[in-house]
Amino acid sequence: NNCGTEEGKPIEEQQAVGTDATICGNTSCDASLNLVGSCQNPCLGAEGCGTCTPNCACADGYLDCDGDMSNGCETATSTCPTNQLINNY
Numbered sequence: 001n002n003c004g005t006e007e008g009k010p011i012e013e014q015q016a017v018g019t020d021a022t023i024c025g026n027t028s029c030d031a032s033l034n035l036v037g038s039c040q041n042p043c044l045g046a047e048g049c050g051t052c053t054p055n056c057a058c059a060d061g062y063l064d065c066d067g068d069m070s071n072g073c074e075t076a077t078s079t080c081p082t083n084q085l086i087n088n089y
Contacts, residue, residue, distance in 0.1 A: 024049035029056035033072025 024043055029035035036059045039052035058064055058073035065073075065080035074080060 027052050027054055029054050030072065031059075034059045034062040034074075035069070035072055 024041035026038045026040055028038040035056040037054045037056045039054040041052050042050040044050045056069060061076065062073035063076040063080055065076070
């Protein structure tokens with residue numbers, strides 16, 4: 001698709017249909033890893049939709065104890081050593 005533009009009309013007469021959010025959707029962080037955040041995928045015109053990379057953060061009640069967001073966030077009380085908890089605040 002043309003990412004939300006009407007087809008079959010001269011370019012000057014085309015109207016936007018929807019928005020990037022309704023046409024291209026969002027990319028969300030992995031909730032199963034206790035991450036929150038999302039971003040709106042970009043419209044690339046005739047090429048269709050792109051994919052964005054969201055800025056992820058730890059969900060409430062979780063901390064990035066090991067400093068590695070790629071494996072998600074851990075439950076602070078059960079897996080963060082006390083010295084790391086201090087460094088994360």
